[in-house]
Amino acid sequence: MKELCKKCFVEFIGTFFLVLTVGLTACGANATQFAPIAIGLVLAVMVYAGGHVSGGHYNPAVSLAAAVRGALSWKDILPYWVAQLLGGAVAAWTVLSLTEVSAGSFDNIGALVAFEILFTFALCYVVLHTATSKDTEGNSYYGFAIGTTVLVGAFASAAICFGAFNPAVALGLLTMSVASAKLVGITALANLAGGLLAGIVYKLTCND
Numbered sequence: 239m240k241e242l243c244k245k246c247f248v249e250f251i252g253t254f255f256l257v258l259t260v261g262l263t264a265c266g267a268n269a270t271q272f273a274p275i276a277i278g279l280v281l282a283v284m285v286y287a288g289g290h291v292s293g294g295h296y297n298p299a300v301s302l303a304a305a306v307r308g309a310l311s312w313k314d315i316l317p318y319w320v321a322q323l324l325g326g327a328v329a330a331w332t333v334l335s336l337t338e339v340s341a342g343s344f345d346n347i348g349a350l351v352a353f354e355i356l357f358t359f360a361l362c363y364v365v366l367h368t369a370t371s372k373d374t375e376g377n378s379y380y381g382f383a384i385g386t387t388v389l390v391g392a393f394a395s396a397a398i399c400f401g402a403f404n405p406a407v408a409l410g411l412l413t414m415s416v417a418s419a420k421l422v423g424i425t426a427l428a429n430l431a432g433g434l435l436a437g438i439v440y441k442l443t444c445n446d
Contacts, residue, residue, distance in 0.1 A: 242314060244443045245292035246321035251439070252284035252296040253325030255360055261333030262394040268337060276393035279386045283360075286383040287367035290374055291443055298322050332356075336398065350399040350421070351428045357391035358403040358432025359439075366436060372446040405429050
């Protein structure tokens with residue numbers, strides 16, 4: 239039961255970021271022509287990150303196909319579906335809650351903090367799973383997965399926040415007079431919070 243909970247949690251996270259990216263890049267006023275790239279890449283990095291735990295389905299149809307093939311136990315399919323659908327629903331709510339700001343406006347502190355936490359979490363989550371996990375040790379894709387996570391975050395959050403996902407980048411923005419000390423300080427704290435959260439989630443979902 240404990241292992242199934244870990245798998246479902248990973249499925250929730252992967253589906254959440256997939257639907258979140260769809261909502262932020264392909265829907266509404268912030269839609270971009272790069273949406274298909276961002277959506278495809280976020281799916282790739284979440285599969286890289288969570289595949290060794292849950293299989294990285296993030297799609298009830300994929301889970302059904304895996305069960306038919308024998309790669310997923312039939313008793314696990316309903317929990318997988320619940321986790322995936324819940325991840326999608328929470329992501330949709332998040333998009334609706336955070337995109338009521340004008341494009342290019344960085345003065346909505348709540349939205350800025352949320353985006354920086356979310357995508358710093360995603361970045362650190364991918365780093366931990368692809369570059370530090372014993373299950374993925376020796377892989378050749380970790381650099382691509384990590385860099386691509388930043389690319390997806392930049393596409394998804396460009397209209398809302400700086401897309402720093404890194405206190406060092408935030409400090410660089412201050413030094414270059416791109417942002418105020420207040421916003422950079424808030425961004426850096428949000429980044430650290432995202433990293434802390436990713437570390438906690440990794441310990442909850444991995445055995446090493």
